[in-house]
Amino acid sequence: MGYLLEVRDLKMYFGGVHAVDGISFEVGQGEIIGIIGPNGSGKTTLINAVTGVYNPTAGTILFDGMDITSKKMENLVSLGICRTFQNLKLHKALTVLQNVIVGEHLANDSNFFDAVFRTKRFRQNEKRARELAMTELEKVGLAGNASDFVSELPYGMQKKLEIARALVMKPKLLILDEPTAGMNSVEAKEQIDLVKKLNQETGLSVILIEHNMKLLMNSVNRVLAIDAGKEIARGLPSEVQNNSRVISAYLGED
Ligand SMILES: Nc1ncnc2c1ncn2[C@@H]1O[C@H](COP(=O)(O)OP(=O)(O)O)[C@@H](O)[C@H]1O
Numbered sequence: 012m013g014y015l016l017e018v019r020d021l022k023m024y025f026g027g028v029h030a031v032d033g034i035s036f037e038v039g040q041g042e043i044i045g046i047i048g049p050n051g052s053g054k055t056t057l058i059n060a061v062t063g064v065y066n067p068t069a070g071t072i073l074f075d076g077m078d079i080t081s082k083k084m085e086n087l088v089s090l091g092i093c094r095t096f097q098n099l100k101l102h103k104a105l106t107v108l109q110n111v112i113v114g115e116h117l118a119n120d121s122n123f124f125d126a127v128f129r130t131k132r133f134r135q136n137e138k139r140a141r142e143l144a145m146t147e148l149e150k151v152g153l154a155g156n157a158s159d160f161v162s163e164l165p166y167g168m169q170k171k172l173e174i175a176r177a178l179v180m181k182p183k184l185l186i187l188d189e190p191t192a193g194m195n196s197v198e199a200k201e202q203i204d205l206v207k208k209l210n211q212e213t214g215l216s217v218i219l220i221e222h223n224m225k226l227l228m229n230s231v232n233r234v235l236a237i238d239a240g241k242e243i244a245r246g247l248p249s250e251v252q253n254n255s256r257v258i259s260a261y262l263g264e265d
Pocket residue numbers: 025028030048049050051052053054055056057
């Protein structure tokens with residue numbers, strides 16, 4: 012059987028900066044893949060090039076066997092690829108529930124006419140959107156906070172909300188860029204456990220970008236380690252953690 016995602020020899024150059032320089036990896040159905048590397052190693056750029064934020068300089072990306080190289084992010088959502096960002100991209104002045112509904116609207120079929128005239132279809136869609144959003148909020152443990160304003164929510168909960176907002180788009184592949192960024196170690200472990208639970212309960216495939224490799228040890232199937240835009244190790248978490256190139260890449264961090 013083929014892979015869900017196959018990335019072949021991907022390159023992303025910004026002038027003379029070779030941020031991603033020939034990375035290949037694959038994600039199988041139902042797998043969680045960890046991508047680790049020190050700050051500035053090219054993790055976010057790799058994901059940006061995979062999810063159409065950037066047009067890659069070279070390489071091929073296949074999803075479900077389809078060539079999606081250079082496809083824009085908005086087209087990838089309907090194929091089943093959703094992502095979060097390293098920095099929160101939430102609507103702070105809206106409620107928790109509204110943030111998830113906004114995400115769902117990217118995927119539903121209300122049009123402008125329906126919205127203006129509040130047609131039956133629009134009202135049905137609104138009700139459905141609210142139900143779908145509540146289902147995803149329950150999965151991440153935020154159902155009880157649905158009517159809280161995001162600006163009032165502790166940071167750890169905001170990072171969970173980002174995951175709910177991606178889930179409501181019904182991804183086959185969820186890509187999380189440092190979902191534990193800025194968290195203390197207790198929150199971070201909780202967040203990784205949540206991702207693992209979602210993977211186990213729903214078979215969702217996940218790419219988990221993480222700076223702190225210890226967090227991934229018991230949670231991911233395989234790890235790809237990168238430094239300066241290139242692969243330095245891959246394998247089981249325990250293998251990668253003890254790899255000498257990985258250890259020295261992290262030692263070199265300031
Ligand atoms: N839009 C851009 N223009 C120029 N250089 C960039 C751009 N985005 C990232 N880079 C560079 O690419 C390298 C990798 O950055 P990044 O992918 O953010 O690393 P990481 O996510 O692993 O911390 C860095 O040297 C960064 O400065």
